[in-house]
Amino acid sequence: MNRMIVRQVRGSISLPRMTLLFSVLALVLAWLTGFASPALVLDLQSQQGLSWWRWFTAHWVHSDVEHLVWNVLALFILGILFENRLKGFYFTVIILSSLMIDVWFVLINPYYSAYCGLSGVLNAIMASGLVVYWKKSRDMVVPLILLAVVIKISVEWLIGGALFTQTTWAAVPQAHLIGLTVGVFVGMFAKTPDSQYKKGFAVIMSTGKTVS
Template sequence: MFTGRPMTKTFPLRFLLAPVVIALLCVVIHLQPQWHNYLTLSENSLLAQPWRIFTTHLVHLNIQHLAMNLVALLLLAIIFRQQVQGRLLVNVMVISALFATIVPIAVSQEYLFVGLSGVLHGVVVFAGVTMTKQGNKIGFIVLAAVVVKLIFDMTLNSGYQDWLGAEVAYLCHLGGAIGGALAVPGLRRRPIDLVKKQS
């Protein structure tokens, strides 16, 4: 029997589309080390090549660093799919990346950092704040966990250094968290395209 209504196809896992695309981009970049010099931060070319502010977070030190961040990205996309997904997720990550770069430069003139973890801190904070505004008390637990993680990064991160072969860029994590919090007022109502200027 035909109802006369057009068929609508649903894609139940579409909330994974954005994180999967980002993950694949990170993998491609990791497999092309000759690109890294054009994507990572450089004090001498930052103003002339501002894309580095964002692309440095797509570069990773090694396969362990890459795998850890991509697994975290996919898990966060699943856990917080009710709070942030699709274009909203991308916009939150863009804002978080901006602050994850600005804070280390402003505080300590640090330019040597790569990886997605600072941006992911912003995603978690955005989701946590959004949950609290929705009346979900779990949001407070999420935010408390981020605070504990930041304190750990600043004080007891030697284990990461042994495993990844580099110190944790805790100022990037702090900056990303700040960016995630600041993204809430502008993005929590509806996804917006940050590339398009508001008229």
């Protein structure tokens, strides 16, 4: 039984190359420029704080070591689960969520003067992957997970900080919510004809029950 599970998981998960590339990018930026580099974050108070490259780089620089480690770890896990299942939509959800968060920050945001970090994009990846899985499986665990994430974001919005981490810069729950919304939208429209997606992800979510 255990061998069968391993074969199913191996058949449903392959090396997330784009995730590895983006993870290396985040680590290299931290190594070369330090944390929250003034040249790479979005900054409403700087004369050049909205330069075109910042609309991309702001999501890949972090405020401190804890911020970097947690985000890169989460990206790696989500990439293993979803990159090869979302196919081209994986890149789409990263770019679209980044852009929508940037637009909100620049045009609507009344709270923050500068922005960096990947959390909003991570919420988008998670939501899109879960929605694609739900479309194939109708597993009611998925709506419960998404509801739990919405509750977490709402609580963080109310208390003005992250529930599980303490970073140098304040958490931005609005960006998390935008990412989640974009992810759901992309997931609903994504077409992934991978017949093993349901099997592989279901094995991961219920490995303990299957093994026993």
